[in-house]
Amino acid sequence: MASWVLSECGLKPLSPVFPRPRTGTINPSKPRFLYTNRSLADLKRLPFDKFSSGCFRERNWGLKVSAPYRVVSLDGEEDNKVNGFNGVGGEEEIEFDPASPPPFKLSDIRAAIPKHCWVKDPWKSMSYVVRDVAVVFGLAAAAAYFNNWVVWPLYWAAQGTMFWAVFVLGHDCGHGSFSNNNKLNSVLGHILHSSILVPYHGWRISHRTHHQNHGHVENDESWHPLSEKVYKSLDGVTKKLRFTVPFPLLAYPIYLLSRSPGKSGSHFNPNSALFLPSERKDVITSTLCWTAMAALLVGLSFAMGPIQLLKLYGVPYVGFVMWLDLVTYLHHHGHEDKLPWYRGKEWSYLRGGLTTVDNDYGWINNIHHDIGTHVIHHLFPQIPHYHLIEATEAAKPVLGKYYREPKKSGLLPFHLIGNLIRSMKKDHYVSDTGDVVYYETDPQLRGSSSE
Known part of the structure; x- marks a missing residue:
C-alpha cells in the first residue's frame, strides 16, 4: 500500500544501503567488502552510489592506500574519490604513485x-x-x-x-x-x-x-x-x-x-x-x-x-x-x-x-x-x-x-x-x-x- 501511494505521488522508495544477507547479520563497523589494490573495473562494481555520506564520514576503514577514499554526498558534491572513480559512474585521472606495492606478483x-x-x-x-x-x-x-x-x-x-x-x-x-x-x-x-x-x-x-x-x-x-x-x-x-x-x-x-x-x-x-x-x-x-x-x-x-x-x-x-x-x-x-x-x-x-x-x-x-x-x-x-x-x-x-x-x-x-x-x-x-x-x-x- 505504501509503495502504491509513493508511486502515485511520483516518488520511489529508497533502495536499501546494503543488500539483505542470506544468513546472519551485518555489522556496520565491519563492511562485507574491503578492496585494496583493485583495478578501476573492480571499483566500478562497488555500490558507492548507494552510500550515504553520513554513514562513512570521518571513519577509518583500515584501507592502506596512497589516496583516501571519496564518496558522493547526498547533495551531489564530491566528498572522497576512489582511484579515479567519482562515485557517479565517471572517471577522473589521479596521480599514480609508482612506489606503491604492485597488486601483482x-x-x-x-x-x-x-x-x-x-x-x-x-x-x-x-x-x-x-x-x-x-x-x-x-x-x-x-x-x-x-x-x-x-x-x-x-x-x-x-x-x-x-x-x-x-x-x-x-x-x-x-x-x-x-x-x-x-x-x-x-x-x-x-x-x-x-x-x-x-x-x-x-x-x-x-x-x-x-x-x-x-x-x-x-x-x-x-x-x-x-x-x-x-x-x-x-x-x-x-x-x-x-x-x-x-x-x-x-x-x-x-x-x-x-x-x-x-x-x-x-x-x-x-x-x-x-x-x-x-x-x-x-x-x-x-x-x-x-x-x-x-x-x-x-x-x-x-x-x-x-x-x-x-x-x-x-x-x-x-x-x-x-x-x-x-x-x-x-x-x-x-x-x-x-x-x-x-x-x-x-x-x-x-x-x-x-x-x-x-x-x-x-x-x-x-x-x-x-x-x-x-x-x-x-x-x-x-x-x-x-x-x-x-x-x-x-x-x-x-x-x-x-x-x-x-x-x-x-x-x-x-x-x-x-x-x-x-x-x-x-x-x-x-x-x-x-x-x-x-x-x-x-x-x-x-x-x-x-x-
Missing part, C-alpha cells in the same frame, strides 16, 4: 609471457653475431678505402654504434640468453667483449649484481644514486664532471678501473670486493683476454700507424663508450616523472625492476638489438633480445601503470639527449635516510649541467 608477469619467448635459439643468436661482425669489418674497409674527411665522421658515428651492438650481444652471452650452452656463451662473450676492451667475466659478474639489486640505493651497481653524505664528500670538480654533459658519457672505462664513487674495486683485479673467491679464475681469464686485445692494438699501431688506428678504432671506441653510458643511464633515469629508489624492507626484486625505463631509439632499435626494451629484460634477463618486444606487449596488461610507455622516437633518438640533460640538472643525490627515496637537487649544480 612476478609470477603473474611470467605467466602472461608466451612460452616461446623463453626459447633461446643459438643459430638465430649466431646470425646476429655474423651480421654485426660483417658490418664492422665492412665499415672499416670502406673508410680505409675512401680515406677522406667527408667519410670519416660518418664512419665514426656508424662504427661506434656497431661497437655498441657488439657489446649488447656479449651482454646476452653474460646473461645466458644467447644460448643454453655455457661454453658457447663464454667463448663468444670473451671474443665480443675483448674486441671492444671490456673484461667479459669481470663485467658479467658486476652486471649480475646490478640485476639482482636493481633499484636499491646502496646495493645497485650501475648508475645507482649517490647518498647525500657521499655526494657532499665529493670535491667540486668531481661533482661538476659527474653531472655536466658530455663528461658522464665518458665514465665507463673509469668505472671498469675503479667503480663508482663510494665503492671500491676493479673489474680487472681478481681480488676485488666485486668477486667471490670462486670467481677469481674467471676474472683472471678475462683480464688476460683484455690484455691480449690491448697488445694486438699496440701491434696494429706499429703496422698501420697510430693515426690510422686512432681513426679506425680509437674514435669509434669513444663513440661506443658514449652509447653505453647514455643507454644504461637512461634505463634508470630521465623519465618525466620522479621514480623511487628503495632501501631495507621496502626493496624487492619486483619493485626495483619496475623502476626501470623503456626508451625508443627509432632506427637504432634494431641495430642495438632492442636493448631499449628494458623493463622486461631487467625482470627476466633470460629472455633473448629478439623476443623482448613481444614479451613486453604480452606483459603490459599485467603491469598497468607500472609500465611507462616510451615516447616514440623519430629516425634518430635526439629527444633522449634532452632527457639526459634534464636529469643531470636535477638528479644529484638521495637522502641518507628513508626506505623509499627520490632524487634531490643541489641548487649550486642545477645550472651547471648544460648542453
Whole structure:
C-alpha cells in the first residue's frame, strides 16, 4: 500500500544501503567488502552510489592506500574519490604513485609471457653475431678505402654504434640468453667483449649484481644514486664532471678501473670486493683476454700507424663508450616523472625492476638489438633480445601503470639527449635516510649541467 501511494505521488522508495544477507547479520563497523589494490573495473562494481555520506564520514576503514577514499554526498558534491572513480559512474585521472606495492606478483608477469619467448635459439643468436661482425669489418674497409674527411665522421658515428651492438650481444652471452650452452656463451662473450676492451667475466659478474639489486640505493651497481653524505664528500670538480654533459658519457672505462664513487674495486683485479673467491679464475681469464686485445692494438699501431688506428678504432671506441653510458643511464633515469629508489624492507626484486625505463631509439632499435626494451629484460634477463618486444606487449596488461610507455622516437633518438640533460640538472643525490627515496637537487649544480 505504501509503495502504491509513493508511486502515485511520483516518488520511489529508497533502495536499501546494503543488500539483505542470506544468513546472519551485518555489522556496520565491519563492511562485507574491503578492496585494496583493485583495478578501476573492480571499483566500478562497488555500490558507492548507494552510500550515504553520513554513514562513512570521518571513519577509518583500515584501507592502506596512497589516496583516501571519496564518496558522493547526498547533495551531489564530491566528498572522497576512489582511484579515479567519482562515485557517479565517471572517471577522473589521479596521480599514480609508482612506489606503491604492485597488486601483482612476478609470477603473474611470467605467466602472461608466451612460452616461446623463453626459447633461446643459438643459430638465430649466431646470425646476429655474423651480421654485426660483417658490418664492422665492412665499415672499416670502406673508410680505409675512401680515406677522406667527408667519410670519416660518418664512419665514426656508424662504427661506434656497431661497437655498441657488439657489446649488447656479449651482454646476452653474460646473461645466458644467447644460448643454453655455457661454453658457447663464454667463448663468444670473451671474443665480443675483448674486441671492444671490456673484461667479459669481470663485467658479467658486476652486471649480475646490478640485476639482482636493481633499484636499491646502496646495493645497485650501475648508475645507482649517490647518498647525500657521499655526494657532499665529493670535491667540486668531481661533482661538476659527474653531472655536466658530455663528461658522464665518458665514465665507463673509469668505472671498469675503479667503480663508482663510494665503492671500491676493479673489474680487472681478481681480488676485488666485486668477486667471490670462486670467481677469481674467471676474472683472471678475462683480464688476460683484455690484455691480449690491448697488445694486438699496440701491434696494429706499429703496422698501420697510430693515426690510422686512432681513426679506425680509437674514435669509434669513444663513440661506443658514449652509447653505453647514455643507454644504461637512461634505463634508470630521465623519465618525466620522479621514480623511487628503495632501501631495507621496502626493496624487492619486483619493485626495483619496475623502476626501470623503456626508451625508443627509432632506427637504432634494431641495430642495438632492442636493448631499449628494458623493463622486461631487467625482470627476466633470460629472455633473448629478439623476443623482448613481444614479451613486453604480452606483459603490459599485467603491469598497468607500472609500465611507462616510451615516447616514440623519430629516425634518430635526439629527444633522449634532452632527457639526459634534464636529469643531470636535477638528479644529484638521495637522502641518507628513508626506505623509499627520490632524487634531490643541489641548487649550486642545477645550472651547471648544460648542453
